[in-house]
Amino acid sequence: MSVAFVLAWALCLAAGTALWLALDPRQGPGWRAAALGHGCVFGMLAAAGATALAARADTAHALWRAGPLLLLMAIACVLIWRARVRPGFVYDAANAKKWTAALLGIAVVSLAWRGWTALREILLRPTYPWDAWDAWAVKSKTWALLGHHAPFVPIDEWLRHPARELYTSIAWGYPSTLAWMQVWFASAAGGWIEPLVNLPWFALWIGLLLAHYGQWRALGMRRAQALAGTYALGSLPLLDVHVALAGYADLWVAAVLGFAVLAWLRWMQRRERTQLAIAVACAALLPLLKLEGAVWLSLFAATVIYGLLPVHWRRRAFVLLLCLFGLVVAVSGLKLPVPGLGWVDIGRDYLSVPIIGRLNIAWHGPAFAGVLNSLFVQPNWHLLWWIAPVIVLWRWRTLRANAATRHLGSFLLAALGFLFFLFVFTDAASFAETYTAINRLLMHIVPSLLTFLMLLLRDASAAPADTVPRPAVRSAAV
Amino acid sequence: MIRRVVCVIVIGIIWVCALGWAAGMRWNTPLWPAQKIVLPAREFHVVMGAGAEDGDALQVGAVGGDGNALQSTRITPVVAQDLPILRYRFQDFPRTLELSLVFRRADTPDDVQVITIPWPGEGWRTVDLRNVPEWRGEIVELGFIEYATAQLVPPSVAFRPFRFVRAELHSPSWRGGVAGLSTAWFAYVPWALLSVSALAPDRATAGTSSPLPVLLPALALSVLAAALILGWSRRRLLRRAGIAVAILWLLLDLRWLRDFGNRHALTESLYAGKSWQERQRLLPEQDLLAAADRIRDWLATLPPAPRILLDADSKYAFLRLIYLLLPQNIGLLSLSGNAELPAGSVIVLYSSSTWSYDAPRRRLSGSGRSYPVDALFEDGVVRLYRLRERAR
Numbered sequence: 001m002s003v004a005f006v007l008a009w010a011l012c013l014a015a016g017t018a019l020w021l022a023l024d025p026r027q028g029p030g031w032r033a034a035a036l037g038h039g040c041v042f043g044m045l046a047a048a049g050a051t052a053l054a055a056r057a058d059t060a061h062a063l064w065r066a067g068p069l070l071l072l073m074a075i076a077c078v079l080i081w082r083a084r085v086r087p088g089f090v091y092d093a094a095n096a097k098k099w100t101a102a103l104l105g106i107a108v109v110s111l112a113w114r115g116w117t118a119l120r121e122i123l124l125r126p127t128y129p130w131d132a133w134d135a136w137a138v139k140s141k142t143w144a145l146l147g148h149h150a151p152f153v154p155i156d157e158w159l160r161h162p163a164r165e166l167y168t169s170i171a172w173g174y175p176s177t178l179a180w181m182q183v184w185f186a187s188a189a190g191g192w193i194e195p196l197v198n199l200p201w202f203a204l205w206i207g208l209l210l211a212h213y214g215q216w217r218a219l220g221m222r223r224a225q226a227l228a229g230t231y232a233l234g235s236l237p238l239l240d241v242h243v244a245l246a247g248y249a250d251l252w253v254a255a256v257l258g259f260a261v262l263a264w265l266r267w268m269q270r271r272e273r274t275q276l277a278i279a280v281a282c283a284a285l286l287p288l289l290k291l292e293g294a295v296w297l298s299l300f301a302a303t304v305i306y307g308l309l310p311v312h313w314r315r316r317a318f319v320l321l322l323c324l325f326g327l328v329v330a331v332s333g334l335k336l337p338v339p340g341l342g343w344v345d346i347g348r349d350y351l352s353v354p355i356i357g358r359l360n361i362a363w364h365g366p367a368f369a370g371v372l373n374s375l376f377v378q379p380n381w382h383l384l385w386w387i388a389p390v391i392v393l394w395r396w397r398t399l400r401a402n403a404a405t406r407h408l409g410s411f412l413l414a415a416l417g418f419l420f421f422l423f424v425f426t427d428a429a430s431f432a433e434t435y436t437a438i439n440r441l442l443m444h445i446v447p448s449l450l451t452f453l454m455l456l457l458r459d460a461s462a463a464p465a466d467t468v469p470r471p472a473v474r475s476a477a478v
Numbered sequence: 479m480i481r482r483v484v485c486v487i488v489i490g491i492i493w494v495c496a497l498g499w500a501a502g503m504r505w506n507t508p509l510w511p512a513q514k515i516v517l518p519a520r521e522f523h524v525v526m527g528a529g530a531e532d533g534d535a536l537q538v539g540a541v542g543g544d545g546n547a548l549q550s551t552r553i554t555p556v557v558a559q560d561l562p563i564l565r566y567r568f569q570d571f572p573r574t575l576e577l578s579l580v581f582r583r584a585d586t587p588d589d590v591q592v593i594t595i596p597w598p599g600e601g602w603r604t605v606d607l608r609n610v611p612e613w614r615g616e617i618v619e620l621g622f623i624e625y626a627t628a629q630l631v632p633p634s635v636a637f638r639p640f641r642f643v644r645a646e647l648h649s650p651s652w653r654g655g656v657a658g659l660s661t662a663w664f665a666y667v668p669w670a671l672l673s674v675s676a677l678a679p680d681r682a683t684a685g686t687s688s689p690l691p692v693l694l695p696a697l698a699l700s701v702l703a704a705a706l707i708l709g710w711s712r713r714r715l716l717r718r719a720g721i722a723v724a725i726l727w728l729l730l731d732l733r734w735l736r737d738f739g740n741r742h743a744l745t746e747s748l749y750a751g752k753s754w755q756e757r758q759r760l761l762p763e764q765d766l767l768a769a770a771d772r773i774r775d776w777l778a779t780l781p782p783a784p785r786i787l788l789d790a791d792s793k794y795a796f797l798r799l800i801y802l803l804l805p806q807n808i809g810l811l812s813l814s815g816n817a818e819l820p821a822g823s824v825i826v827l828y829s830s831s832t833w834s835y836d837a838p839r840r841r842l843s844g845s846g847r848s849y850p851v852d853a854l855f856e857d858g859v860v861r862l863y864r865l866r867e868r869a870r
Binding site: 103110114117125130131141155194232245248373376435440 | 669671677690694724728734741742748750758760784794798800804809813815817820
């Protein structure tokens, strides 16, 4: 690895970590892990943004064109952090029992071993999974090899303007954020070297685990519980596969949505305004990572807004939603705006989404079997989907008593409802029957689901009291 | 003390029932197979590739021209349902190869049935063929075919010599069922294109399955039985159930780590110690890589075309070619519909049966369209044409 490549990584980590520290200067439990984890991911996304801004005309030298922006950002954020830094909330529980510590030690070793295996896999193998080369790396490889940016357009436009330097691809409409990130690392690597441009997926995994550990600690979990949760998250086979066979955008969506949820929870629990800003920023990033991110953004925004409403307004909002649903059933052809997707045409027996096309609505029995297989039979998620409903039932009182956990539960319920509808009631059912998409979309909400389960299992004595004010007070505060 | 003994016995019964059910056994299934046919490798003859007898075994030293090795033997006709448990043993079988069982049935002697079976590794592997629809009627010929792992291994580096030791066909028994279950749960499954979407169906391999739907219910029943027999309080039951789930999670994870390690071992064996320049030439689809090289060379000799369009029968082939040819500016001919193609555009066809060239009329026709073109190059499966005038 060249000095330039190391520098590219150092700039990413410095800028991202400094950004997190500037936004969250409290030094409470898990703050270092949260800073490094978020910093890792934010840094890579910042590099993508800086490259898109400063290196469009000269992608070969993206490091030198976009690097100064990252450096400036890092310096500015460090200065802000130094000015804002203060000791944070401190609460900790007694050390874990010896056998628990031993088990957790094994868990950490197993995470390290799989991390090493995934890293070797990335560093050795040319880009392998289908969509990685067919969709996600087409723009980045083109821009990296061309030496400059060229727009990607639909094929009819491409044919209409033969004199213009336009490119086309079946994935021309996919978001370009990850493509720009790959251009940044390709520039630092000195060319299109696939293992090196895929290395961010390993850093993403590390960032995902560290950030969740850090934020779980900040949310009041004991060290042992947070470590156990981190192990559970890191051990999920399909997540490991997305690291080892790098190139898909799904893990990015899962991580950033997970970050949004964690920050939202911290805001609900401790009223930290910067955490709300982080939650909003992360949620807004989702459609820039993958088109499906627009759906998660919409559901997340709807849940956050719903949670902000006074109780009597919530009831009205719920009635309004029911009326809207009735309207959709009664009036075919209702159009609703969805950020990132455009105007979605909803009919009684169809759903028309720009870019995706028309999806007919009907019950698909085999797809239902595919959903059950994906959740409960295949070894993609270990025991996650088996134990999730059991934990919800077991900790039902905790769920009802804690507003933050309840709101997160509502969001997850809406997300699962959406996926169930998509894969069992629309033409997308074929993706559940063939298992080509269902698990990847489920993966988007898996880190958030684990956060939800961790909150339900959180030892009440170690956790700070539910600090979510009554809804009326909250709406006034906001 | 008595309660504990009863508890152990009940839990033992639960697990025997669960494993027996998973292995497709009944209470009256014998412990040992009532019938078996032993097929030493020396009785197999080499149909493709090259091999030599090595005692009772067969040393396979080369593949045939098509990259496959096949060993087969005629057997005294056997009823498939009577002998559905297949056992096989190979030595030094390379991780780069995939293994399939081939057989002929008496009812369709001209058809060869091919079933992908788990990678043999070292030691015996056992596959229960009762769930394989093709395994029925009378079997008259049996064999094994080896080939580069599909979608994963470049055929040029796939083969290394190995030793085929023996195959056996058994009637159902608890021994065979448990061995089959062990193979089904722990057999090495290589990466496949579907691996990023789902782990169990990522390879259509007979005799592999997930242990999840067996282990968790058996564990839940065991904890429940222990709670009832030993009179656990609700608190103790919850705590023990939590510990049991954690241990099962760890066991499943150990199984996954073993699988992950095995999958990675192939990557190490293929790519470790090689430079990036060498590794990027070691792609599984070497035919496409060679075609991309040829197309790139030909395009370099032509004046710049306003647009280049590509088509192939296989979706994988045309998408992969476009990626390999980047940053060449190439669009998909199949997506162009009735849009007008600019004059001078180049049309690249790879292994395409959709499009045919009428040399006397100098027209390229297919998919309900017809373009006036000049033929530029043709080399086996790759053809290049240039549009004489703009056309739709």
